[in-house]
Amino acid sequence: MLGTMYSILSPGGNVQSGARIPSLALDQQLHLYRLMCLNRRVDDQMIRLQRQGRLGFYVGSQGEEAAIIGSAFALEPRDWVVPCYRELGAALVKGFPLIDLFSQFFGNSRDLTKGRQMPNHYANHDLRVTSISSPVGSQIPHAIGLALGARLAGNDDVALVYFGDGATSQGDFHVATNFAGVFKTPTILFCRNNQWAISVPVESQTASRNMAVKATAYGIEGVRVDGNDIFAVYDVTSKAVAKARRGEGPTLIEAVTYRRGGHSTSDDPNSYRDDAEVEPWIERDPILRFRLYLTRQGHWDDDKEQALEDEVRATIRNSLDEAFRSGPPSLDTVFEDVYDEMPWHLREQMESVCTPEEFQTVEQGT
Amino acid sequence: MGIKGPTTEQLLDMYAAMWRIRLFEEQAEYQSGQGKVLGALHTYIGQEAVGVGICAHLTDADYITSTHRGHGHCISKGADVRRMMAELFGRVTGYCKGKGGSMHIADFAVGMLGANGIVAGGFGLATGAGLAAQVRESGQVAVCFFGDGAVNRGPFHENINLGAVWRLPVVYVCENNQYAQWTPQEEITLVTDVASMSSAYGIPGAQVDGMDVLSVYQAAGEAVDRARRGEGPTLLECKTYRFHGHNFGDPQQYRTKEEISDWSGQHDPIQGLGDHLQREGVLTAEEAESIRNSVQEEIAGAVRFADESPYPGPEELTRDVFSTPVA
Ligand SMILES: Cc1ncc(C[n+]2csc(CCOP(=O)(O)OP(=O)(O)O)c2C)c(N)n1
Ligand SMILES: Cc1ncc(C[n+]2csc(CCOP(=O)(O)OP(=O)(O)O)c2C)c(N)n1
Ligand SMILES: [Mg+2]
Ligand SMILES: [Mg+2]
Numbered sequence: 116m117l118g119t120m121y122s123i124l125s126p127g128g129n130v131q132s133g134a135r136i137p138s139l140a141l142d143q144q145l146h147l148y149r150l151m152c153l154n155r156r157v158d159d160q161m162i163r164l165q166r167q168g169r170l171g172f173y174v175g176s177q178g179e180e181a182a183i184i185g186s187a188f189a190l191e192p193r194d195w196v197v198p199c200y201r202e203l204g205a206a207l208v209k210g211f212p213l214i215d216l217f218s219q220f221f222g223n224s225r226d227l228t229k230g231r232q233m234p235n236h237y238a239n240h241d242l243r244v245t246s247i248s249s250p251v252g253s254q255i256p257h258a259i260g261l262a263l264g265a266r267l268a269g270n271d272d273v274a275l276v277y278f279g280d281g282a283t284s285q286g287d288f289h290v291a292t293n294f295a296g297v298f299k300t301p302t303i304l305f306c307r308n309n310q311w312a313i314s315v316p317v318e319s320q321t322a323s324r325n326m327a328v329k330a331t332a333y334g335i336e337g338v339r340v341d342g343n344d345i346f347a348v349y350d351v352t353s354k355a356v357a358k359a360r361r362g363e364g365p366t367l368i369e370a371v372t373y374r375r376g377g378h379s380t381s382d383d384p385n386s387y388r389d390d391a392e393v394e395p396w397i398e399r400d401p402i403l404r405f406r407l408y409l410t411r412q413g414h415w416d417d418d419k420e421q422a423l424e425d426e427v428r429a430t431i432r433n434s435l436d437e438a439f440r441s442g443p444p445s446l447d448t449v450f451e452d453v454y455d456e457m458p459w460h461l462r463e464q465m466e467s468v469c470t471p472e473e474f475q476t477v478e479q480g481t
Numbered sequence: 482m483g484i485k486g487p488t489t490e491q492l493l494d495m496y497a498a499m500w501r502i503r504l505f506e507e508q509a510e511y512q513s514g515q516g517k518v519l520g521a522l523h524t525y526i527g528q529e530a531v532g533v534g535i536c537a538h539l540t541d542a543d544y545i546t547s548t549h550r551g552h553g554h555c556i557s558k559g560a561d562v563r564r565m566m567a568e569l570f571g572r573v574t575g576y577c578k579g580k581g582g583s584m585h586i587a588d589f590a591v592g593m594l595g596a597n598g599i600v601a602g603g604f605g606l607a608t609g610a611g612l613a614a615q616v617r618e619s620g621q622v623a624v625c626f627f628g629d630g631a632v633n634r635g636p637f638h639e640n641i642n643l644g645a646v647w648r649l650p651v652v653y654v655c656e657n658n659q660y661a662q663w664t665p666q667e668e669i670t671l672v673t674d675v676a677s678m679s680s681a682y683g684i685p686g687a688q689v690d691g692m693d694v695l696s697v698y699q700a701a702g703e704a705v706d707r708a709r710r711g712e713g714p715t716l717l718e719c720k721t722y723r724f725h726g727h728n729f730g731d732p733q734q735y736r737t738k739e740e741i742s743d744w745s746g747q748h749d750p751i752q753g754l755g756d757h758l759q760r761e762g763v764l765t766a767e768e769a770e771s772i773r774n775s776v777q778e779e780i781a782g783a784v785r786f787a788d789e790s791p792y793p794g795p796e797e798l799t800r801d802v803f804s805t806p807v808a
Contacts, residue, residue, distance in 0.1 A: 286635015
C-alpha cells in the first residue's frame, strides 16, 4: 500500500537504521509536538461545535498533522504558505492567532475577512498565509506567481503550496508545475496524498504509480516521504526550501498520509469506506509516533502530556470564549473594499439599510 | 507484436493521401493569397506522414479529434476535399455551410469529430468518444491529435490521466513539430521528449520519426491494437516539422531558412515514401507521377467546386445554432 518513501522514525517512534534526525533544538521539537496536539484538539472541538449547530462548516486534518506542520516549519516567516483547505496546522506554525482563526470560522466582527468567506477560509497576508482556495488545485498557480514575483522583486522568499492527491488530476496542477519547472520558480509543491479525494480513492484517481512520479513529466525533482513522520517531512521540505532559495527551482513532495476523518463536516465516510481501512492508520498516528520518540529520548512523560493537554484545552477555551463574545460584523462593512471611493448608488443603498446598531438588534431578536 | 502490413494497396493509398494533403494545402495557400480563403489558414505541409500513417489503422467508425492544423487529419480520415475547399472559401456547400472555415471542419460520417481553434480542445472530445466506445463495448478507437504546444495545457493532463485510469480506447498522438506558433518547444517545456511523459501517467509511450510514414504506421498499429484490446491508452509522439509558417503569412523570424530547408530537403515524408516504393519495385517513377497528377486533378476539381458554389444566404445566420430554430 505504501511503497518506498523516505522516513526517519518508524511507526513505533524508533530511529530507522542509518537515518539521521534533522538538527532541531529540543524546544523546537517540543514546539512542534505542541502544535500537532493543538491542531488535533482544535479539529475535535470545531467538529463538535459544527455538530451542535454552532459552526457552519469545518475541514479537519486528523492524521495529517505531521505532513502539514513538519513542512510549514521548514519555512521562514517571510516565506509564503499557500494552503488548500486542510492546513490549519501550517497557519498555526505561521503564528496565526487562534482568536483570528475562530473569528473567521464564526464570521464575527473580529474576522479579518469581515465575515464574507465560507467558514474555514481564513487568510492573513501579514503572516504570508494566502486565502484558502477551495476550487481544487486553483491555489497552485497562485503559489507559482508569488514565487516568481519574489524572484522578480529580487529577494529569495519561497512559496510552499499544499494540495491533495485529488488536485493532481487538475489542469491547474499541470500548467503550474510545468511553469514552475521551465521558469525555475522558488516553489515547493507539497502534495498531501491522504488516499482519498472526498469519496474517490487514490487508485481511481490516477493510473500513476504514485504522486511523486508525476514530477518526471515536468523535468523536476519528485520526492516521496512518509507524511506521518514529522522529522522526515521536515527534512525533505527543508532541503527543497534551501534548493528553491538557491535558485535551483521547484520540488514536488508527496507526503504519504491518510485522511482519518470525513472529508469535511458535510461528509460521512462510512458511506464509502470500511473502518477496517482506517485502523492501520491509527497505529501510524503521527502524534503518537512523535510522542513515543520523545518519551524514549527522556524528553516526555505522562505528567508533561497531561500538563500540555490542560494548557491546550485552556488556550482553545479562552480564544473560543473571546470569539463568541464578538457579534457579527456591522452591516455597513458589506459596502467596503469594493471601490476606493464609494459610488453614489452604493452610498444610497448603504443609507437605506438600517444602522449597524439596528442591525445587531435585529439579529439578536431572531 | 509486429503489425502486419501495410499491404501494397495500403502503401499506394497512403502515398496518394499524402499527396492529397500536400496539394490541397498548396492550393489553399495559393487561394488564400488570391483572397479566396476566408479566415486564418494553418497548413499540414511536412506532417503528412503522421495523419496518414495513423488513420491507415482506422475505419469510418473510429473517431479522431483534430487541431487548428486540421486539414491533414480530415483528408487522412477520408473527408471530401471538395466540401473542405468550399468551407475554406466560405461557401454554402462546405462542411459547415461556409460558416465555420478552416478550423471547424468536421465530418461525423467518417468519424472526424472536428478541427478545433482552441489549443488542446480535442482532448475532452477524444476521451469522451473513447468512454462512449468503452461503455457501448463497440470496439471503436478514438485518436486524439495534438501539438507540442498543447502538451502544456490542462486538458492534456486531465484527459490522459482519466484515459489511463479508466483504460479508455484512446491513442493520444503528439505531433511534435517543435514549435508552438513562434515559440520553440524547449522554451516552454523541460521534457521535450513528450513520449517519456507517459511514465508519469502510468501508460506506455512511444516515439517515432514522424517524417517516416512506415514508422508511424508501425507504432500506430501497436497503439490502436492495444486500445482495441481494451488495454488502455498510449501516448505516441511523432517527431515532425512543419515546412511552412505557423499560419499563412507567418514571417518565420523565429527560425532559420537553413533549418527549414534541412527538414524539407532531407526529411520530406512524401519523397521518403516515394523513394522507398520505387526501391522496393512497388512503384515506377511514371506511376508516381501519375498518382500525383490525378490527385492534382482532384484538388483542381475541389477548387472549381468551391468557386462555383454560392455563399450562404442571410437565412443561414440563425440556423444550426439551436436544435429548435430561433423564430
Ligand atoms: C474544481 C473543484 N472541483 C470539485 C470540488 C469539490 N471538492 C472539494 S474537495 C474535493 C476533493 C479534493 O481531494 P484532494 O485533492 O485529495 O484533497 P483532500 O480533500 O483529500 O485533502 C472535491 C472534489 C471543488 N472544490 N473544486
Ligand atoms: C487556448 C489557446 N491558446 C492560444 C491559442 C493561440 N494559438 C493557436 S495555435 C497555437 C500554437 C499551438 O502549438 P502546437 O500545439 O504545437 O500546434 P502546431 O501549431 O505546432 O501544430 C497557439 C498558441 C489558441 N488557439 N488557443
Ligand atoms: Mg486527498
Ligand atoms: Mg507545434
